[in-house]
Each structure stands twice: as structure tokens, then as C-alpha cells.
Amino acid sequence: MxxxxxxxxxxxxxxxxxxxxxxxxxxxxxxxxxxxxxxxxxxxxxxxxxxxxxxxxxxxxxxxxxxxxxxxxxxxxxxxxxxAEPAAADGHDERIAQRDALVRLIRDLPARQRIVIVLRYLEDMADADIAVLMGCSIVTVRTQAMRGLATLRAVLPQPSLEEQR
Incomplete structure (x- = not known):
């Protein structure tokens, strides 16, 4: 080819x-x-x-x-x-605004954390495959994922118990 x-x-x-x-x-x-x-x-x-x-x-x-x-x-x-940040709207626009906010948060992660999060959740790759692709250990992949998710959880609003039901 x-x-x-x-x-x-x-x-x-x-x-x-x-x-x-x-x-x-x-x-x-x-x-x-x-x-x-x-x-x-x-x-x-x-x-x-x-x-x-x-x-x-x-x-x-x-x-x-x-x-x-x-x-x-x-x-x-x-x-x-x-x-300036765009103003949030109601209903469907609110979900779009939330998605855009999540994309911005992921974009702000350090490169290795962002790459692991995207490969794991968007590309649906296993940690071992990510490790091979990135040239690092599986432990490093899991550590980067843990740190990235911790950062995202720290800034994302947590649903209340009533919202979870």
C-alpha cells in the first residue's frame, strides 16, 4: 500500500x-x-x-x-x-452545555491522563493495549486513569441521592 x-x-x-x-x-x-x-x-x-x-x-x-x-x-x-464562558440554557441545551463542559475538562487534563481517558472510554481499549500503545506499564496506565478521573470528579457536580433514584 x-x-x-x-x-x-x-x-x-x-x-x-x-x-x-x-x-x-x-x-x-x-x-x-x-x-x-x-x-x-x-x-x-x-x-x-x-x-x-x-x-x-x-x-x-x-x-x-x-x-x-x-x-x-x-x-x-x-x-x-x-x-467568556457561554451561558447555560434549559432542557436539551443544558445537556449539550454539560457535554461541552466535560469536553473542556478532559481537554484540560495533562496529556498522558487525557490520552488514557480517551483511549479507555472513547476507543474502549483495555489497559494492557493502552500500555503497549503508550510504551509504558499497565500500572502507569491505571495511575494516569485514576488521576484523570479524580481530577474530573473533583470538579464535576456529584448527583444527589434523589437524582440517582
Whole structure:
């Protein structure tokens, strides 16, 4: 499979993947572009692998966890948070507002925590698979998930006992 054939077949899925992991469409597109620029000259070797897409997905994770990328993401989030928050609406709009708030909270997690949360709950991956993809131990994956979930629980409103019934 040529690089162009790979892109024609897998670019939309890779774009969704990078966007989910980055927490932002623009950042996801930037990361994916950087990864594809690095992958293209080495494509003949990458194409020989058992799963070239898995390799490219790993490259996306590595790019997202690089120190340079984390600094740029933090600066971008600071600029976004300076903008005014939209007012919450009723009914259906309230659920949309809650979802958007959750997405913003996940986006604000440190890169490794965000990646683990997205891979575990959005991609429905097992901890062992995440560990292989991230190049770390299963314990590290579980620790990052625990920390990310603790951060989210600390800022999300907890339902009352009556709401749970």
C-alpha cells in the first residue's frame, strides 16, 4: 500500500483519533500533520509492518506527549479560558452545555491522563493495549486513569441521592 492509498483510506479515522486525543480539532489536525510529515519519508519501512495504522497511531501519541507539544497546548488553553464562558440554557441545551463542559475538562487534563481517558472510554481499549500503545506499564496506565478521573470528579457536580433514584 502506498502512502497516498493509506491516506485515502485512513485519513478521516486518523483525524478523529488525533482530535479526540488532543482535545481540540485544530491541535489534532496539527499533530496529525506533523506525524504524517514524519511518516511519509519512512513509509516504505512503515508499510512493511504488520499494522501500519497502529504505528501511525503510536506516532500521534508520542507527538502529543512531547514536551514541546504540551507547552503549546497549555498556552493555547490559557488563551481559550480568557474568553467568556457561554451561558447555560434549559432542557436539551443544558445537556449539550454539560457535554461541552466535560469536553473542556478532559481537554484540560495533562496529556498522558487525557490520552488514557480517551483511549479507555472513547476507543474502549483495555489497559494492557493502552500500555503497549503508550510504551509504558499497565500500572502507569491505571495511575494516569485514576488521576484523570479524580481530577474530573473533583470538579464535576456529584448527583444527589434523589437524582440517582
Amino acid at each position: 502506498t502512502f497516498e492509498e493509506f491516506l485515502a483510506a485512513r485519513l478521516p479515522a486518523l483525524t478523529r483519533y488525533a482530535t479526540a486525543l488532543a482535545g481540540d480539532p485544530d491541535a489534532g489536525a496539527d499533530v496529525l500533520q506533523d506525524v504524517l510529515v514524519k511518516a511519509q519519508p519512512r513509509w516504505s519501512k512503515i508499510a512493511e509492518l504488520e499494522s501500519p495504522e497502529a504505528y501511525v497511531r503510536r506516532m500521534v501519541i508520542n507527538e502529543l506527549t512531547s514536551a514541546r507539544r504540551q507547552l503549546a497546548a497549555r498556552l493555547r488553553r490559557e488563551r481559550v479560558h480568557q474568553a
